Amino acid sequence: MIMDSKKRMIDVQDVYFKYPHNNENESVVALDGVSLHIEKGEFVGIIGHNGSGKSTLSKLLNAIIFPTQGDVIVSGLNTKDHESLWTIRQTAGMVFQNPDNQLVATIVEEDVAFGPENLGVPPQEIRERVDRALAVVEMQAYAHQKPHQLSGGQKQRIAIAGILAMEPECIIFDEPTAMLDPSGRREVMETIKRLNRDKEMTVIHITHFMEEIVDADRIIVLDKGKVVMEGEPRTIFKQVKRLKEIGLDVPQMTELAYELRSAGLEIADDVLSIEEMVDVLCQ
Amino acid sequence: MSVEIKNLSHTYSEGSPFEFKALKDINLTIEDGSFIGIIGHTGSGKSTLIQHLNGLLTPTSGTVLVDGKDIFETKKTELIQLRHQIGLVFQYPEHQLFEETVQKDVAFGPRNQGLTEDEIDQRVRQSIKMVGLDFDAIKDKSPFELSGGQMRRVAIAGVLAMEPAVLILDEPTAGLDPRGREEILAQIKSLHRQKQITVILVSHSMEDIGKMVDKILVMNEGEVVFYDTPNRVFTEISTLERIGLAVPEVTYLMRRLKDKYPEIREDIFTVEAAKKEILKVIRG
Ligand SMILES: Nc1ncnc2c1ncn2[C@@H]1O[C@H](COP(=O)(O)OP(=O)(O)O)[C@@H](O)[C@H]1O
Ligand SMILES: Nc1ncnc2c1ncn2[C@@H]1O[C@H](COP(=O)(O)OP(=O)(O)O)[C@@H](O)[C@H]1O
Numbered sequence: 274m275i276m277d278s279k280k281r282m283i284d285v286q287d288v289y290f291k292y293p294h295n296n297e298n299e300s301v302v303a304l305d306g307v308s309l310h311i312e313k314g315e316f317v318g319i320i321g322h323n324g325s326g327k328s329t330l331s332k333l334l335n336a337i338i339f340p341t342q343g344d345v346i347v348s349g350l351n352t353k354d355h356e357s358l359w360t361i362r363q364t365a366g367m368v369f370q371n372p373d374n375q376l377v378a379t380i381v382e383e384d385v386a387f388g389p390e391n392l393g394v395p396p397q398e399i400r401e402r403v404d405r406a407l408a409v410v411e412m413q414a415y416a417h418q419k420p421h422q423l424s425g426g427q428k429q430r431i432a433i434a435g436i437l438a439m440e441p442e443c444i445i446f447d448e449p450t451a452m453l454d455p456s457g458r459r460e461v462m463e464t465i466k467r468l469n470r471d472k473e474m475t476v477i478h479i480t481h482f483m484e485e486i487v488d489a490d491r492i493i494v495l496d497k498g499k500v501v502m503e504g505e506p507r508t509i510f511k512q513v514k515r516l517k518e519i520g521l522d523v524p525q526m527t528e529l530a531y532e533l534r535s536a537g538l539e540i541a542d543d544v545l546s547i548e549e550m551v552d553v554l555c556q
Numbered sequence: 557m558s559v560e561i562k563n564l565s566h567t568y569s570e571g572s573p574f575e576f577k578a579l580k581d582i583n584l585t586i587e588d589g590s591f592i593g594i595i596g597h598t599g600s601g602k603s604t605l606i607q608h609l610n611g612l613l614t615p616t617s618g619t620v621l622v623d624g625k626d627i628f629e630t631k632k633t634e635l636i637q638l639r640h641q642i643g644l645v646f647q648y649p650e651h652q653l654f655e656e657t658v659q660k661d662v663a664f665g666p667r668n669q670g671l672t673e674d675e676i677d678q679r680v681r682q683s684i685k686m687v688g689l690d691f692d693a694i695k696d697k698s699p700f701e702l703s704g705g706q707m708r709r710v711a712i713a714g715v716l717a718m719e720p721a722v723l724i725l726d727e728p729t730a731g732l733d734p735r736g737r738e739e740i741l742a743q744i745k746s747l748h749r750q751k752q753i754t755v756i757l758v759s760h761s762m763e764d765i766g767k768m769v770d771k772i773l774v775m776n777e778g779e780v781v782f783y784d785t786p787n788r789v790f791t792e793i794s795t796l797e798r799i800g801l802a803v804p805e806v807t808y809l810m811r812r813l814k815d816k817y818p819e820i821r822e823d824i825f826t827v828e829a830a831k832k833e834i835l836k837v838i839r840g
């Protein structure tokens with residue numbers, strides 16, 4: 274990856290974030306000195322146990338909350354500068370876990386139009402953006418339906434279309450597949466990957482399903498508010514023991530390769546997919 | 557406790573323009589002490605089905621027999637007794653926590669069963685322990701200050717405290733992180749073993765289901781597609797894919813390895829079993 278500053282989408286510089294109080298009136302340090310960067314066009318997976326700080330990080334990137342200490346720079350703009358707030362929120366869009374909490378309008382296309390309307394985009398252009406966004410998520414046929422009649426996967430794709438209509442450069446997905454069934458998950462993952470591959474959208478994908486990020490450019494592992502690992506999926510996932518120690522998983526094929534190696538079989542330790550496992554075992 | 561489902565159909569909003577046939581003539585028997593997994597895409601009727609097993613929903617036609625007794629024919633008081641025997645943990649059960657403390661929340665069910673304070677206290681301690689939480693550390697906390705995984709466990713403890721003979725869990729691991737998932741499943745498994753209760757587990761994870769259950773019920777569009785052992789169900793790859801499901805990755809792998817190792821078994825659905833089988837064919 275080239276470290277050209279023009280290519281930098283996000284720069285998180287030694288960020289601390291403290292929630293002033295939880296229910297027990299204790300303050301919580303959710304991020305404890307996090308530095309990371311995301312380049313334009315990258316697909317980055319973020320994993321970490323519940324409470325490790327993933328959602329806090331994603332809200333910082335979207336300027337919903339602000340660092341207690343340190344800086345978050347999105348496309349060259351510091352989230353601390355109040356004049357930049359709306360630009361940043363438009364640059365970095367967010368999709369959340371629960372498909373039912375994100376759709377606001379009673380008709381699909383009105384829902385997708387909601388964002389650009391708030392940005393004051395002229396009606397003619399809103400029309401074009403909505404059509405384009407629905408086409409990208411392959412939901413044109415549902416433009417006039419009611420969101421509550423859609424499946425979970427379809428609702429998430431509408432939520433994604435709503436973000437796309439604001440024409441962001443980067444989308445942060447905070448466990449968008451957690452509440453979906455296997456086919457809903459597949460639909461959403463195909464949409465996310467297509468956005469990254471064909472539309473060159475920068476994607477940050479937070480998930481507990483390791484299979485979803487085996488072909489990410491990079492994976493960042495959070496543990497107790499710190500970045501503890503960072504690298505290509507292959508180099509991250511082969512550290513099976515370490516990941517399990519911090520309560521995480523590896524893709525099933527990686528785990529199988531690890532088990533076979535532990536049993537004395539001499540095979541690669543960085544197998545990620547069925548295809549690779551077949552190659553390794555049939556060579 | 558055995559559960560027999562006979563010609564069960566359920567239609568939501570019958571006679572209205574929104575009429576929807578969610579269950580269509582379901583027939584099956586869940587044997588006493590067995591562990592059943594239910595899979596099927598969202599909307600296939602899983603939640604509708606299990607809500608009939610403790611009388612929360614009433615059939616449009618057909619019925620449910622629990623230990624041979626028709627639960628929709630019994631008197632109301634008897635049905636209430638029966639409901640206590642059949643514990644249902646809803647999807648996202650943490651949304652149903654409402655008391656000020658964990659202890660009070662878990663005590664809610666047994667208190668409704670009319671037990672004495674001593675018995676209630678006993679049950680609450682036991683069930684909180686059973687779900688792997690530290691009673692003394694957690695009893696006075698508000699359920700709302702717990703982590704997602706802990707809340708989920710408190711909700712399960714609340715159902716266990718009623719000492720059900722049949723435990724039904726609707727996607728108990730949805731939204732949890734890998735360790736949370738693993739811990740909850742391990743606890744369900746050990747409960748089943750220790751107390752020999754009947755367990756019915758609804759899940760989207762083929763891997764989890766494959767590891768744990770005696771039989772899998774596959775639902776699609778309100779109908780039963782398969783009701784059989786994991787061995788048999790997981791070999792029906794094309795049918796499962798057609799209804800939006802998939803088999804565990806290791807099962808696909810075994811199929812792919814058949815070209816090179818024709819003797820390799822295909823009825824494999826856990827990493828552990830795959831490891832054994834691969835070592836066997838490679839080492840001869
Ligand atoms: N609004 C809040 N008030 C107080 N503490 C919070 C709040 N949101 C999150 N936390 C705490 O911050 C930590 C990190 O949470 P979060 O960023 O949501 O983690 P993750 O998304 O990885 O599960 C946890 O300890 C959590 O309990
Ligand atoms: N209260 C209700 N009124 C009308 N339709 C419903 C109701 N509850 C569920 N349904 C419909 O019945 C079907 C089966 O739902 P459900 O049993 O919840 O499926 P699952 O648990 O497999 O996702 C779905 O199409 C759902 O929309």
Ligand SMILES: [Mg+2]
Pocket residue numbers: 327328329447
């Ligand atoms: Mg989160």
Ligand SMILES: [Mg+2]
Pocket residue numbers: 602603604647726
């Ligand atoms: Mg359901």
